[in-house]
Amino acid sequence: MPALIPAVGYARRSSKAQDEASIPEQKRACEDFAREQGYLLVRWYSDDAVSGDNTDKRVEFLRMIKDAQTRGDFRAIVCWDHARFGRFDSLEQGFFGYQLRQANVHLVTVKDGALDWTKSVDRIIGSVKQEGKHEQLLDHSRNVVRGQLGAMQNGGWVGCPPYAYRLEGTRKNRRLVLGDPGHRLIVQRIYKEFADDGRSMNAIATRLNHDAVPTARGRVGKWRYDEIKVILTNPAYAGDFTAGRWEHGKYYTIKGRAVAKAERPGKKPESEWIIHRDHHEPIVSREIWERTQGIFANQKAAGRRVGHSPYSPEENPYLLSGLLRCGRCSCPMHGLRQSKYRHYKCSLNHDSRGKECSGTQVREDRVLLQVADFVDREFLALGGEQLAFRAELKELKPEDLPEGFARLKSLLSPPEQPAIDRKQIVGRVRELSVQIEKARKQLVLIDPEFIPDAQATIRELEQERDRLENALRKTGGGESDLNEQTFQALQALYWVSYLFRCVAQEHGREQPEDWTELLEEMRELNGGRPVAVLTGAARSPLLRRYLRHIAGITLHTRTEGSGKRRRHQLQGGEITLHPDVGATKELNRHFRGQRPAADR
């Protein structure tokens, strides 16, 4: 005979319902049931003449919950049915369910079987539906959809406004009006980067994160390519009202401009949309909107996904993706793999099959070596070696730093830490700690279903706090740090050039042979601390950080031969840094002497 499971019984009778089983009847049924199912009842708790939703008055019930946590001498509660246990709303259900689950106690009932706390909310909803509420739900759904259809046909916006817009007007006639001017600039920037600069949606998201632009939900560093796509494909930004683009009603939906039974969720054909052209003030011009849709259509027709890079920004092996411009036509150059090397090729040349631009094509490593040279020249121009030497001896004073140094430092500093205001950060850390504490306390009050989400939020808060505390630790303030900071910045610059050369060297090879050696060497350079390089130099955050400060690199090549024997020789180029990196003037440098006049 298997061991009996220790359990307690719970019985309750409400004052009103006289047709309910009496407490002795409930107890008898439960005792029989417990014997059959292998439970050993160690105690009874019972509340008489208390209704199921008035938990505060259910003294015995509350004592039972407390005993489950403190005494811990039972694993189950045996009860007549779920309603005897309690008619809770889902919040309360979650509150008690969570406590019992933590105490490793489950509920079994004579009538309704076991209740799984992890799914309790589903069951409550399920039983509500079964008991006739379902019809009511359907009626409600039909009415809501009918109301929405009416509003849409009148050009009234249903649901949340798109990013950079807000809503004005009464409930059934809400109009889109221009929202936050800063958000509008971001929308325009996204369209420009996509349609004019030929950047992928991933690249656009990365750049927004790098500039610490908050998302629509106000979070920094959380832009992703799909949010960019939502903005690039929403006709609202060109001033058109469209509704009913998506099928998402659970019970009822809009079909053929009428209320109909819902089908599977998904995008509806354009013929089903409700469209009002030039309905509100646009944020982008009709011209760029149409060009953007054209790019999506072309990609689809070609079975190509140009706007959507298959790589995450951290893993894209095409390190210069989105940066290179053809020196002949200034169109963006796209990565392509040819033989065992990564190349970049003029997209206009590619798309027009050579008709509109005779083309520029370069091997990635050749460009990388030129960029490394560029970095070295910057280092030398600052007197980097001399500075680093003096910084190491702690001899530097603020006035010793050359003019370009602030710009250089911002080139290499991580984006999340602009000029650090200690006071502000200390305040933020305190604020975060309070939030974390509060969230932890609330954890027991919410539906078990939402606990993983809440825990994830807490983790996020904790990460932010740790990051800020680290930043505080790193910056002590005062003059002794000037030397340390200068030294670190110069060392970082030195590494950037070194890393560019490493990528160029390992270019095309599956696994660089001397990688462990390289890591070891860099660890030494870093004073024995581990180096933030994952598996290849190309993944170095330092390198990618530097690249993000480059607005574009225009390349000039000389071509020889024709047809299949055509060869491109890299002749020179200009690097343009982002104007926000210190000086606002553009920094044009030639790779190698003058641009060849003969080839223009």
Ligand SMILES: [Zn+2]
């Ligand atoms: Zn071109």
